[in-house]
Amino acid sequence: MAEKEKLTIVVFSGELDRALAAFMLATTGASMGMDVSMFFTFWGLNIIKKNQGGIKSRGLMRKMLNFMNRGGTKRLKLSRFNMFGLGTWMMKKLMKDINHPSIEELITMARQMGVKVIACTTSCGIMGLDEDAFRSEVDSLAGAAYFLGEARESKVALFI
Amino acid sequence: MAEKEKLTIVVFSGELDRALAAFMLATTGASMGMDVSMFFTFWGLNIIKKNQGGIKSRGLMRKMLNFMNRGGTKRLKLSRFNMFGLGTWMMKKLMKDINHPSIEELITMARQMGVKVIACTTSCGIMGLDEDAFRSEVDSLAGAAYFLGEARESKVALFI
Amino acid sequence: MAEKEKLTIVVFSGELDRALAAFMLATTGASMGMDVSMFFTFWGLNIIKKNQGGIKSRGLMRKMLNFMNRGGTKRLKLSRFNMFGLGTWMMKKLMKDINHPSIEELITMARQMGVKVIACTTSCGIMGLDEDAFRSEVDSLAGAAYFLGEARESKVALFI
Numbered sequence: 208m209a210e211k212e213k214l215t216i217v218v219f220s221g222e223l224d225r226a227l228a229a230f231m232l233a234t235t236g237a238s239m240g241m242d243v244s245m246f247f248t249f250w251g252l253n254i255i256k257k258n259q260g261g262i263k264s265r266g267l268m269r270k271m272l273n274f275m276n277r278g279g280t281k282r283l284k285l286s287r288f289n290m291f292g293l294g295t296w297m298m299k300k301l302m303k304d305i306n307h308p309s310i311e312e313l314i315t316m317a318r319q320m321g322v323k324v325i326a327c328t329t330s331c332g333i334m335g336l337d338e339d340a341f342r343s344e345v346d347s348l349a350g351a352a353y354f355l356g357e358a359r360e361s362k363v364a365l366f367i
Numbered sequence: 368m369a370e371k372e373k374l375t376i377v378v379f380s381g382e383l384d385r386a387l388a389a390f391m392l393a394t395t396g397a398s399m400g401m402d403v404s405m406f407f408t409f410w411g412l413n414i415i416k417k418n419q420g421g422i423k424s425r426g427l428m429r430k431m432l433n434f435m436n437r438g439g440t441k442r443l444k445l446s447r448f449n450m451f452g453l454g455t456w457m458m459k460k461l462m463k464d465i466n467h468p469s470i471e472e473l474i475t476m477a478r479q480m481g482v483k484v485i486a487c488t489t490s491c492g493i494m495g496l497d498e499d500a501f502r503s504e505v506d507s508l509a510g511a512a513y514f515l516g517e518a519r520e521s522k523v524a525l526f527i
Numbered sequence: 528m529a530e531k532e533k534l535t536i537v538v539f540s541g542e543l544d545r546a547l548a549a550f551m552l553a554t555t556g557a558s559m560g561m562d563v564s565m566f567f568t569f570w571g572l573n574i575i576k577k578n579q580g581g582i583k584s585r586g587l588m589r590k591m592l593n594f595m596n597r598g599g600t601k602r603l604k605l606s607r608f609n610m611f612g613l614g615t616w617m618m619k620k621l622m623k624d625i626n627h628p629s630i631e632e633l634i635t636m637a638r639q640m641g642v643k644v645i646a647c648t649t650s651c652g653i654m655g656l657d658e659d660a661f662r663s664e665v666d667s668l669a670g671a672a673y674f675l676g677e678a679r680e681s682k683v684a685l686f687i
Contacts, residue, residue, distance in 0.1 A: 212519055217685070219548055221607070224409055228379055231489065235511040241519075249544055250607055266624075268617055275608060287381070287410055288435060297428050298493070304426075305492050329551065332625050333618070351555040359532055359561075359682040362519040365377070365526040366685040372679055384569055388539055391649065395671040401679075447541070447570060448595060457588055458653070464586075465652050522679040525537070525686040 211242040213361035217354060220367060221250030223283035223295060223310060229254075229367045230313035237320035241362075245317070246354040248327035251367075252334070253278030254310070255324060255341050262340045269335030276334075280310050318344040325349050371402040373521035377514060380527060381410030383443035383455060383470060389414075389527045390473035397480035401522075405477070406514040408487035411527075412494070413438030414470070415484060415501050422500045429495030436494075440470045478504040485509050531562040533681035537674060540687060541570030543603035543615060543630060549574075549687045550633035557640035561682075565637070566674040568647035571687075572654070573598030574630070575644060575661050582660045589655030596654075600630050638664040645669050 214236040218229045229245065236243045247255050256262070256278035264273050288294035302309065308316060318324065326341055328350045338348065358364035374396040378389045389405065396403045407415050416422070416438035424433050448454035462469065468476060478484065486501055488510045498508065518524035534556040538549045549565065556563045567575050576582070576598035584593050608614035622629065628636060638644065646661055648670045658668065678684035 214515070214519075217548075219545070219687075225379070228377075228409060231511050232515065236515055239512060239515060241515070249548060268621060272608075272617065272621070288432075297432065301428060301432070301493050301495075307489065307493060329627065333621050333627060335621075351551050352559060355534070355552065355556055355559060355561070355683065359534075361683075363515065363521075363524050364683050364685065365524065366687050367379075367526050374675070374679075385539070388537075388569060391671050392675065396675055399672060399675060401675070448592075457592065461588060461592070461653050461655075467649065467653060523675065523681075523684050525684065527539075527686050 211240060213357065213363075214241045214243045215354065215358045215361040215364045216243070216245045217366045218245055218247045218251035218254065219249050220286070221253035221278070221283065222286040223298070224285050224287075225367050226254045226280075226283055226310050227313070230310065230317055232365070233317050233322045234313060234320060236363075237317065237322050243317075243321075244323040244325060244357050246325050246327060246349070246357075248330045250276075252326060252330055252336065254280065254283065255314075255326060255345050257340065257342055258282075262336065264335035266335065272334060273336070280314065283310065314342070314344055325353070327351070327354075371400060373517065373523075374401045374403045375514065375518045375521040375524045376403070376405045377526045378405055378407045378411035378414065379409050380446070381413035381438070381443065382446040383458070384445050384447075385527050386414045386440075386443055386470055387473070390470065390477055392525070393477050393482045394473060394480060396523075397477065397482050403477075403481075404483040404485060404517050406485050406487060406509070406517075408490045410436075412486060412490055412496065414440065414443065415474075415486060415505050417500065417502055418442075422496065424495035426495065432494060433496070440474065443470065474502070474504055485513070487511070487514075531560060533677065533683075534561045534563045535674065535678045535681040535684045536563070536565045537684075537686045538565055538567045538571035538574065539569050540606070541573035541598070541603065542606040543618070544605050544607075545687050546574045546600075546603055546630050547633070550630065550637055552685070553637050553642045554633060554640060556683075557637065557642050563637075563641075564643040564645060564677050566645050566647060566669070566677075568650045570596075572646060572650055572656065574600065574603065575634075575646060575665050577660065577662055582656065584655035586655065592654060593656070600634070603630065634662070634664055645673070647671070647674075
């Protein structure tokens, strides 16, 4: 049997619009029979953090960072026209209006379609995050070498 | 005859600097004999909107969005040092000073060199845009599956 | 002997977080035996500018631009939570805390590992920069055609 073609996406950004683009590409790739991996790093980790519950981290600075940079799909904002939340709210309405899946639904869909969701070990180390901080859809933590290993076997590798 | 090598670029960002980078790469690729496709999505659609005339869209929210997020090459701003337009104006002057083509000229050149310019169907749906909103250089509307289909046959695929 | 697999990265952004991501990927790629090239353009040039000394450029506008957009690793800021420098300072502390190499150390490491560091000729022309503006780790200036030539022979090409 032929190997499936791979699509690998680094998700560096933590804004709603880029999160949507990443998951739309991931789910589309999976629907086309591609083997898709998403590798979340830096601000991108916010997209896959749990919406509920606090994040436990050690040290005052990490506690401060994880308070300000709380994350979770419900807290993602547009990179432009956020306008204190109004633009982000409007974008969500417009998507609903044409029955486009929300970021929450896209994450669930991606998981059901077999998309691998990986959090970057190094970023987690710097920010003081462990597996508890993330949603159940997250498969595992892995480093940049894992990403590059996947990327060099991929037909398409993108940095978002 | 050998197939031409492909270059595929997703243009997600709507700032002048990233638009310039995307079109410089696209025209350079075409001049090297590559078969180039550009796929505009989200804020990137602003780059290929018409400069003149209003955008017709249905519903109050889409009208508001298309008023604020008007687009067209003349309205693009730098992602840094815009300084209420001063930085953007300076950048244009500096480019002219060394006879570097403007974004307007790059779009025309790209078209003449056979670069394919495609607008993302899904983003158009969310924002309430139809083909009338775009410049004559835009070939067609297509979805993420079209982009991934091109990208996986490409030597180089970039997300800008 | 088999050719080494290539990794090519365009560094367009000039923020500390994206600079870190670019150099972490570059050094990881080199440690995996890949042949890595980094191509710095637009704001990305700030990452490889010298920290010390003024930048000589001709004309008032270029002098102004290079004064405001001074660059050098010590002046890089986070793309989010800069908070007048507090967030950037915190991020550096958090990295030091887990003994993660700083951007300064990553650039030195990259060079020692054979990563090629190239500045974009066109951006240098627009901004009025010559080789004197850059650190000793910079190999040469080259244009977009050079980048695409490398990218199309690469296993992985990313735009950061």
